[in-house]
């Protein structure tokens with residue numbers, strides 16, 4: 520069995536595998552990732568191959584603390600430092616100017632590097648134990664659902680991993696918020712675990728031109744999708760398979776998620792994973808509220824529907 524308990528032995532095994540150039544399933548508070556030593560070009564390339572991911576879609580580099588930013592970034596602008604102070608460790612990724620030591624393979628040829636300090640204790644122990652920054656995309660095949668449980672890592676991904684450390688269910692359940700800090704004003708490239716208003720409390724109002732103008736290379740329209748077609752609708756019919764929010768399930772094919780955005784985000788991928796395994800013709804999702812705290816959930820739902 521490749522799923523290991525994240526005890527001393529499991530962490531030591533995984534750290535050793537990483538140092539030898541292997542790939543490891545790493546739990547984070549957002550989703551499970553495919554960790555590799557970020558300066559090992561060969562391991563990084565194998566990460567892309569394993570996911571079937573285009574090589575111009577860059578990876579996030581995971582570090583142990585803000586003190587390690589200087590290992591991968593050539594500068595740490597004040598605004599980025601404010602954000603790091605406020606939200607690290609946690610589900611926030613900062614895009615900064617890169618140092619030459621970060622391989623072009625990691626950054627998809629960009630002169631910037633995306634960096635984050637995860638809060639999950641297992642991710643933190645693993646990074647500390649390896650002693651080097653770890654690149655880690657979500658542990659799903661390109662365009663697929665990100666796993667939020669060790670056992671949700673797909674068999675074809677598992678095959679390329681030395682092991683997966685079982686860190687339990689991911690608390691946040693949605694990927695990190697990616698903020699570009701290389702320009703005059705910060706821009707959210709991908710909404711995620713930290714909301715726009717949380718960021719604005721720290722650094723002031725963000726410009727609205729944002730995401731559409733400077734898109735992150737990885738923000739394809741279709742993404743994060745289950746295999747079963749998904750549709751967001753106002754109210755599920757009594758026999759529709761899918762996710763409800765405001766009402767109790769009316770049949771066993773329905774899963775009810777919490778009505779607050781944090782609880783909902785935490786359970787969304789796991790619910791889609793469960794529904795996707797049932798071979799329904801379509802998965803229906805009751806439309807969540809349109810308010811700002813639901814931005815990341817809406818982003819993932821839109822991408823899952825491909826519209």
Ligand code: TXA
Pocket residue numbers: 547549550551552553576577578579610612614626629631632633655656657658693694695696697708709735736737738
């Ligand atoms: O929560 C997360 O961020 C998870 C966990 C494992 O840390 N990781 C994750 O990685 O979601 P991935 O590879 O699935 O998504 C990384 C996102 C992509 O949208 C990518 O384009 C963007 O970060 N990104 C990475 N480097 C970038 C850069 N230099 N400039 C702009 N966007 C970048």
Ligand code: MG
Pocket residue numbers: 656657665
């Ligand atoms: Mg991903």
